Amino acid sequence: xxxxxxVVGLAGLAATAATVWxxxxxxxxxxxxxxxxxxxxxxxxxAFVALYVxxxxxxxxxxxxxxxxxxxxxxxxxxxSSVELAALFCAxxxxxxxLWGRPTWGVWWTWDARLTSTALLLxxxxxxxxxxxxPADPEVRARRCAVAxxxxxxxxxxxxxxxxxxxxxxxxxxxxxxxxxxxxHGSMAWTLLLGFVAILLDFVWLVTVRYRLEVLRDQAGGTExxxxxxxxxxxxxxxxxxxxxxxxxxxxVASSGLDAKPAATRAGPAPVPAVAPVPAVAAAGGAGGPxxxxxxxxxxxxxxxxR
Amino acid sequence: xxxxDAGYAVALGSLALYAAALGWRxxxxxxxxxxxxxxxxxxxxxxxxxxxxxx
Numbered sequence: 477x478x479x480x481x482x483v484v485g486l487a488g489l490a491a492t493a494a495t496v497w498x499x500x501x502x503x504x505x506x507x508x509x510x511x512x513x514x515x516x517x518x519x520x521x522x523a524f525v526a527l528y529v530x531x532x533x534x535x536x537x538x539x540x541x542x543x544x545x546x547x548x549x550x551x552x553x554x555x556x557s558s559v560e561l562a563a564l565f566c567a568x569x570x571x572x573x574x575l576w577g578r579p580t581w582g583v584w585w586t587w588d589a590r591l592t593s594t595a596l597l598l599x600x601x602x603x604x605x606x607x608x609x610x611p612a613d614p615e616v617r618a619r620r621c622a623v624a625x626x627x628x629x630x631x632x633x634x635x636x637x638x639x640x641x642x643x644x645x646x647x648x649x650x651x652x653x654x655x656x657x658x659x660x661h662g663s664m665a666w667t668l669l670l671g672f673v674a675i676l677l678d679f680v681w682l683v684t685v686r687y688r689l690e691v692l693r694d695q696a697g698g699t700e701x702x703x704x705x706x707x708x709x710x711x712x713x714x715x716x717x718x719x720x721x722x723x724x725x726x727x728x729v730a731s732s733g734l735d736a737k738p739a740a741t742r743a744g745p746a747p748v749p750a751v752a753p754v755p756a757v758a759a760a761g762g763a764g765g766p767x768x769x770x771x772x773x774x775x776x777x778x779x780x781x782x783r
Numbered sequence: 784x785x786x787x788d789a790g791y792a793v794a795l796g797s798l799a800l801y802a803a804a805l806g807w808r809x810x811x812x813x814x815x816x817x818x819x820x821x822x823x824x825x826x827x828x829x830x831x832x833x834x835x836x837x838x
Contacts, residue, residue, distance in 0.1 A: 492798075496791060515790045522794060564801055568794050575790040678798060685805050692812040696819070710830050 481684055488677030495674045498667040506664075512579050517667050519572040521675040526565030527597075527632055529679060534558035535629035538622035549694065552618035555625050556608060557686035561679060563601035570594060581645060589638040590646035597635060600628035614694075 499517040506513035537555035540546040573591070574584050585591065604624045608617065639648040650658050651668075660668060 492795065496795065500787070500791065511784055511787055514787045518790065518794050564797065568797055571793050572790045575786045575793070579786050682798075682802060682805065685802075685809065689805060689809050689812065692809065692816065696812055696816060707826060710826070 481681065484677055484684070485681040488674060488681050491670060491674035491677055495667060495671045498663060498670065503663045503667050509580065512576055513664070515572060515576040517671040518675070519569065519576055520668075521671040522565050522572060523569040523594075524672060525675050525679045526562055526569050527635060529676065530558045530562035530565055530683070531597075531629060531632045533683070534562055534625045535632070538625040538629075541618060541622045542626075549614075549618070552622065553687055553690040553694070554683075555622060556690055557683050559601055559604045559621075559625055559628070560686060561683055563598060563605060565679070566594065566598045566601060570598065586645055588645045589642040590635065590644050593631060593635040593638045597628065597631045600624075600631055604628055 495517055499514050503514070503517075505511045509516075534555050537551040537558060541548070541551035541555060570591070573594075577586070578584050604621060607624050608621050610617070610620075612620070638644060639646055650656060651660060659665075
């Protein structure tokens with residue numbers, strides 16, 4: 477996996493460097509656009525990745541997360557990683573487009589349908605990222621974010637068809653438009669194609685690393701809880717006593733309010749904690765199994781702790 | 784040409800900065816994970832020494 481990632485990273489780096497070299501120094505200026513055509517070796521590629529690759533990945537992952545049969549943290553993490561990159565690429569699309577628009581159209585920005593719908597997409601993606609930072613139970617957060625990603629994905633076809641549905645300053649499809657029969661020749665065509673490959677490879681590398689980060693972050697959160705539970709557990713359990721649930725079990729109880737209920741019921745009505753609750757345990761969902769059971773054990777519990 | 788140079792600089796500079804930030808965050812999390820593992824091992828060792836069952 478690591479070797480694969482290194483190969484993709486190096487290939488992306490080499491392809492990007494080659495695109496820059498070809499785009500800035502080798503290719504000739506366009507007959508109509510002049511030197512500004514050089515920005516088009518990057519801008520459409522970045523927009524393509526932002527809209528269709530990152531946007532599609534985020535929407536697909538979110539659907540797979542919401543579908544009960546395929547629900548897994550993997551899809552949630554992948555969606556989060558894709559949306560963050562979609563937001564970055566979307567912002568870069570707007571900036572590079574603006575830098576191309578100033579010398580070509582004479583304005584930095586215009587309320588054109590393509591530009592406005594792309595800006596709206598960026599706002600929606602940033603909204604997703606903000607929603608992800610709202611503290612909540614991981615499952616609830618994942619569900620909310622999946623819905624938010626699908627709402628943002630609705631804007632993708634609007635961006636795509638904006639140049640067809642409305643009269644816009646932004647040009648419509650050019651190379652793949654059969655009516656235009658446009659041909660890009662020689663080094664310009666290869667540079668354009670290489671730009672797409674380079675940005676795509678960069679995206680694959682970035683999204684994989686970003687996914688790893690999400691996994692590590694989740695593990696770090698889980699480990700903190702595990703340590704808190706272990707310490708809390710060790711406070712009052714004498715050596716040789718019946719062993720308490722292992723950490724993964726404790727985690728499962730702590731992370732699910734439903735699982736914690738039977739333990740609380742077994743322990744008897746209205747258990748009174750003998751010691752002050754540890755914030756990490758209380759915050760994790762609850763009066764988790766081990767703590768509640770010990771509390772329910774009655775007055776015999778406190779001396780155990782002193783021992 | 785300055786618009787073109789600016790476009791390339793912003794696009795590729797942002798990607799490079801983002802990649803660097805990802806690497807930094809990844810390294811920080813890995814280091815924190817190592818420290819947590821050490822802390823947990825210490826807690827386990829203390830429990831063994833004092834005769835209090837750990838996990």
